[in-house]
Amino acid sequence: MPQSIPVLNAAAMRRALTRIAHEIAERNEISSEVVLVGIQRGGVFLAGRLAAFLQSIWNHPVPVASLDVGMHRDDLNQTAAPNMHPTVIPFDITGKTVILVDDVLFSGRTARAALDALNDFGRARRIQLAVLVDRGHRELPIKADFVGKNVPTASKERVEVRLEEEGAPDEVTLQRL
Amino acid sequence: MAWNKKHLLDIQSLGADEIVTVLDTARAFKAVGERAIKKVPALRGKTVVNLFVEPSTRTRISFELAAQRLTADVVNFTAEASSLKKGETLKDTARNLEALNADFIVMRHSASGAPHFLSRFLRSSVINAGDGAHEHPTQALLDAFTIREKRGKIQGLNVTILGDILYSRVARSNIWALTKLGARVTLCGPATLVPRVFEKMGCRVTYNVEEAIADADVINLLRIQHERQRKTMFPSIGEYTSLFGLTKARLALTKPDALIMHPGPINRGVEIDSEIADSARSVILDQVTNGLAVRMAVLFLINGGQGPQGVTA
Structure with a gap:
C-alpha cells in the first residue's frame, strides 16, 4: 500500500506563499519591473495567488503569465508526448524581472526548459525561481530563489500538490511507495 | 491522454480521444505561430522527408514549415525529379530514405494504401499526406x-x-x-x-x-x-x-x-x-493556418516515445 504523508496543509500552504511574496517584495525594490510566469499546470495557479499577495503589498496589480514547457523538454523521445496547455504571455518580458513559479522543484529539468522557452519571448532583465516545494535530487545546476518548504525525499517517492483551483482542497503530500 | 501511435496512416483507426489529443495539442502549436519567434526545439536533430509521389503544393509546404518550426531538418522528394522515374520501386526508394536516417516519412501517393505499405517494413514513422481516394x-x-x-x-x-x-x-x-x-x-x-x-x-x-x-x-x-x-x-x-x-x-x-x-x-x-x-x-x-498547427502537433505527438507520460517535476 502506498503511504501518504502530509507535508503542507491549506493553512501552512497559505503561510508559505505569503512568506514567499514578502521575500519577493524584499528582493525586488522596483515593483513595477516584476512579472510572474507560472509553469503549467500547478505553477500557474500558484503564480496567480502570489500575484494577489504581492498586489496587497505593493498596492498595484502584478502581471501574470502562463508557460507550458512541453515543447522545450529534453526527454521528448523517451516518454509519450506531454499534454500541452496554453502558453499565454500577454506582455513583453524584455527588461523585466521574471519570477518563474512552479509547484515542485525536483531534477531541475523543467526549470531549464522554462528558461529556454522564455528566451523566445524576449530578454528578461533577470529571472528568479519560486517553488512551493523543493524536494532535492537536482540533476542540473539550478537553485530556487524562493522556497515554500524543503522536503527531504527518496527519488522514488512522489510529491503530490493539490490545489483548490483544480477542485481539491489545498494540500501537499509525500507518496511513499 | 497519452498518444502512443508510431504512424498516422488514417483517421479510421483513431479513437475519438486520440483525435481530441491532436486538436488540443494543435492549439498550443497555433500559439507558437503567433509569436515573434515561431520556432521551438522539440524535434531538434530529427529528419523529416517529404516523399511526394503525387503533386501537391499546399500540403507539402505546410508539412515543410511545420517540421522547420519544430527545428527538424527537412528533405523534399518529388517524383518528377527522382529515381522513381528511372524505374526504382517505391519500397527501394523508401528504404534508401530510411538509410539516410529519416525519422519521419511524410507521404503523398496516388495509390490508396501506399503509406500503410511503407509502414509495414520501415523503422521510420510514416505520416499519410493523402493516398489516392482513401484518406487525408x-x-x-x-x-x-x-x-x-x-x-x-x-x-x-x-x-x-x-x-x-x-x-x-x-x-x-x-x-x-x-x-x-x-x-x-x-x-x-x-x-x-x-x-x-x-x-x-x-x-x-x-x-x-x-x-x-x-x-x-x-x-x-x-x-x-x-x-x-x-x-x-x-x-x-x-x-x-x-x-x-x-x-x-x-x-x-x-x-x-x-x-x-x-x-x-x-x-x-x-x-x-x-x-x-x-x-x-x-x-x-x-x-490553412490551422493546418500548420495540426501538422506540428502530429509530428510532435508521433515523436514522443512509447513509454508512459513523464512526470513534470
Whole structure:
C-alpha cells in the first residue's frame, strides 16, 4: 500500500506563499519591473495567488503569465508526448524581472526548459525561481530563489500538490511507495 | 491522454480521444505561430522527408514549415525529379530514405494504401499526406480543429460535405473524424459522385443541394477533381455549378452563421462563388493556418516515445 504523508496543509500552504511574496517584495525594490510566469499546470495557479499577495503589498496589480514547457523538454523521445496547455504571455518580458513559479522543484529539468522557452519571448532583465516545494535530487545546476518548504525525499517517492483551483482542497503530500 | 501511435496512416483507426489529443495539442502549436519567434526545439536533430509521389503544393509546404518550426531538418522528394522515374520501386526508394536516417516519412501517393505499405517494413514513422481516394488524415484533423475553434464544439453539429465525394480522400477522412466526434454528416453532389454506399459510414446522402445546406452549421465544399475522374461522371462544369455550386442565392438559404470551408485549391465560380470565398463566412484561410498547427502537433505527438507520460517535476 502506498503511504501518504502530509507535508503542507491549506493553512501552512497559505503561510508559505505569503512568506514567499514578502521575500519577493524584499528582493525586488522596483515593483513595477516584476512579472510572474507560472509553469503549467500547478505553477500557474500558484503564480496567480502570489500575484494577489504581492498586489496587497505593493498596492498595484502584478502581471501574470502562463508557460507550458512541453515543447522545450529534453526527454521528448523517451516518454509519450506531454499534454500541452496554453502558453499565454500577454506582455513583453524584455527588461523585466521574471519570477518563474512552479509547484515542485525536483531534477531541475523543467526549470531549464522554462528558461529556454522564455528566451523566445524576449530578454528578461533577470529571472528568479519560486517553488512551493523543493524536494532535492537536482540533476542540473539550478537553485530556487524562493522556497515554500524543503522536503527531504527518496527519488522514488512522489510529491503530490493539490490545489483548490483544480477542485481539491489545498494540500501537499509525500507518496511513499 | 497519452498518444502512443508510431504512424498516422488514417483517421479510421483513431479513437475519438486520440483525435481530441491532436486538436488540443494543435492549439498550443497555433500559439507558437503567433509569436515573434515561431520556432521551438522539440524535434531538434530529427529528419523529416517529404516523399511526394503525387503533386501537391499546399500540403507539402505546410508539412515543410511545420517540421522547420519544430527545428527538424527537412528533405523534399518529388517524383518528377527522382529515381522513381528511372524505374526504382517505391519500397527501394523508401528504404534508401530510411538509410539516410529519416525519422519521419511524410507521404503523398496516388495509390490508396501506399503509406500503410511503407509502414509495414520501415523503422521510420510514416505520416499519410493523402493516398489516392482513401484518406487525408491531417486535412480532416485541421478541418475538425477549425470547426471546434469557430464553434467551440463538434458534437451535435450538422456538417454538409458538398461535391465530389467518390474520389475524395478529404471526404472520407472528414466523415470518419466528424462522426467519431459526434457530428451529423450530410453528403451531397451529383449521384454519380455520391453513391448511396456512403450511408454505411453513418452519413445522410441527398442529391438536393437546398435540403443539404438548409440546416448545416458547416458547409465543406470539395473541388471537382478533374485529374481523378473520367468525363462520364457529370455532363459539364457549367451544369455542376448550376445544380450544386454555392451561389449567393443558395447561401441565402443557409443558417446565417454557417461556416464555409474548402480544403483548396478552390475553383472560383465552379463549386463556390468568388465573393463567398472571400466573405466573412469563409474560413478557408483559417484552415490553412490551422493546418500548420495540426501538422506540428502530429509530428510532435508521433515523436514522443512509447513509454508512459513523464512526470513534470
